[in-house]
Amino acid sequence: MxxxxxxxxxxxxxxxxxxxxxxxxxxxxxxxxxxxxxxxxxxxxxxxxxxxxxxxxxxxxxxxxxxxxxxxxxxxxxxxxxxxxxxxxxxxxxxxxxxxKDFVYGTKTVSFLKKADVIWFYGKWENESLPGWNGFIERLTNNHTNYxxxxxxxxxxxxxxxxxxxxxxxxxxxxxxxxxxxxxxxxxxxxxxxxxxxxxxxxxxxxxxxxxxxxxxxGFHLLMSFMGAIGHIMQGSGMKEVLAEIYASKSLEKMFNGHAYARAVRAHTLLQLTLAIVILKEVEMNNIMDADLIINIEHILEYEERGPTAKLWIQYFCMVSIAKEFLRAERMGDWKAHLNCVKEMLPYFHASGHFPYAKSTHLYLQDMKQLxxxxxxxxxxxxxxxxxxxxxxxxxxxxxxxxxxxxxxxxxAMKTDGGIARGRSTKESVISKWVYSMHAMNTVCDKLEDIANVRMDTTEQHVDASDLRVKKMLETYEDF
Structure with missing residues (x-):
């Protein structure tokens, strides 16, 4: 009732x-x-x-x-x-x-967040107990809580x-x-x-x-398609064989087409970290906070001249950077970075044959720039x-x-206990009752959480910063 x-x-x-x-x-x-x-x-x-x-x-x-x-x-x-x-x-x-309309390509988004990436690469190289990428970004921003x-x-x-x-x-x-x-x-x-x-x-x-x-x-489905584009471009590079050392072989196909979203994000982040540490070993540095470090890292692009293999993996490094920057923009509400990342994704959609997304993304970017x-x-x-x-x-x-x-x-909610796909009828009257009463049920749940002083929707610590996840990441990195 x-x-x-x-x-x-x-x-x-x-x-x-x-x-x-x-x-x-x-x-x-x-x-x-x-x-x-x-x-x-x-x-x-x-x-x-x-x-x-x-x-x-x-x-x-x-x-x-x-x-x-x-x-x-x-x-x-x-x-x-x-x-x-x-x-x-x-x-x-x-x-x-x-x-x-045409867009101007080749301009890169330079922000504090990309500098934070370099610091994370260096930190993981020097201190293996540093949290994963998500946990690290969470720590950097944990004092900003008034959003x-x-x-x-x-x-x-x-x-x-x-x-x-x-x-x-x-x-x-x-x-x-x-x-x-x-x-x-x-x-x-x-x-x-x-x-x-x-x-x-x-x-x-x-x-x-x-x-x-x-x-x-x-943005979620856009990023899934982009990770599918990365998987298509990197076919035959040996990346699948490397990841097979960590992930079950049956799951690799879904990771490469972007459908296994969380696994794909983690795999690309780990593989990029491995490449970054290889590169850092060739970069001379005295102070990690020195502004010249960013300039030295940007000289990585010169490594493309070493041959097609180097060019392929530098391109992969850039593609993963775009995906991570897009994730940051979505999580932090950075509209300008969001649009810049969408623009940088467009050539890869065309190169990988993701033409429906290439067309829709072009229109979307064009509209949002006029917003x-x-x-x-x-x-x-x-x-x-x-x-x-x-x-x-x-x-x-x-x-x-x-x-x-x-x-x-x-x-x-539809497909968990109490949802319309789990034991309830799919008649319009039943679904109507479920939809219209949901806000009231959620209010009851929120009040119960307040009384019990327990929150189910968030935690103080990001999962990537937990001791167990840091240990697992270290084991995975050693497998590489």
């Missing part, structure tokens, strides 16, 4: 943009395997979440009145039913209205396959209406590449509300100042890509 009361209770109110609030929406395909016996009749629907930053801009309506009568399944179904809107563009091809957290809410599912144009069109309209309900004129929607809705927005009449929707390309001219100045200041990433704690280096958030929240 508590779930039923939450469904029909007034939803939480979101403060208007004048208060410094930013709303983002993320949509992704949600698959529910109904028949696990034969794998037939899988339910394909579109899942949507709403991300509000800062968290305190979401005002919960209390108290919640009791439900005194039993409600029917039709009542719940009607509450969350989203009517499908038919997409008609009158023969207009969206991409034909877009002028593609805005985000509130994540689930919106009703759209009962059509996500790849259907009508479904994507309906998703955009739902996000637009939801933003207008709270007085927000800026509507930002994130998709991964297969659902990237730039064509639909481009085909909309100029000046219409649909044409003003800002479409973002998910300042399309957004309200105050909203853009908040967005580019770090609100484009999602934080669930106040730490600096804990941001998460928006498309990763929907995987970690909605998709994970």
């Amino acid at each position: 508590y779930e039923a009361a939450a469904v029909f209770h007034r939803p939480p109110h979101v403060l208007p943009p004048e208060s410094g609030t930013l709303i983002q929406y993320v949509a992704d395909n949600a698959d529910i395997n109904v028949n696990t016996l034969d794998d037939n009749n899988t339910l394909h629907i579109m899942g949507i979440i709403q991300i509000v930053t800062p968290k305190h801009s979401v005002l919960l309506e209390e108290p919640m009145p009791r439900i005194k009568e039993t409600l029917s399944a039709n009542d719940f179904k009607a509450k969350a039913h989203v009517p499908i809107q038919t997409y008609t563009n009158d023969g207009v091809v969206g991409y034909s209205k877009i002028n593609f 805005s957290k985000s509130q994540i809410s689930f919106l009703p599912f759209i009962y059509q396959p996500a790849s259907n144009y009508n479904t994507i069109y309906t998703t955009l309209l739902c996000a637009l209406e939801n933003a207008k309900r709270y007085g927000h004129t800026v509507c930002i929607v994130t998709f991964d590449q297969p659902l990237y809705a730039r064509e639909i927005v481009s085909a909309a009449p100029e000046g219409s509300e649909l044409s003003k929707i800002i479409i973002r390309l998910g 300042q001219n399309l957004m309200d100045p105050e909203v853009y200041k908040k967005f580019s100042g770090g609100f484009f990433t999602v934080r669930r704690s106040g730490k600096l280096s804990c941001g998460t890509s928006t498309d990763m958030v929907i995987e970690q929240s909605m998709m994970k």
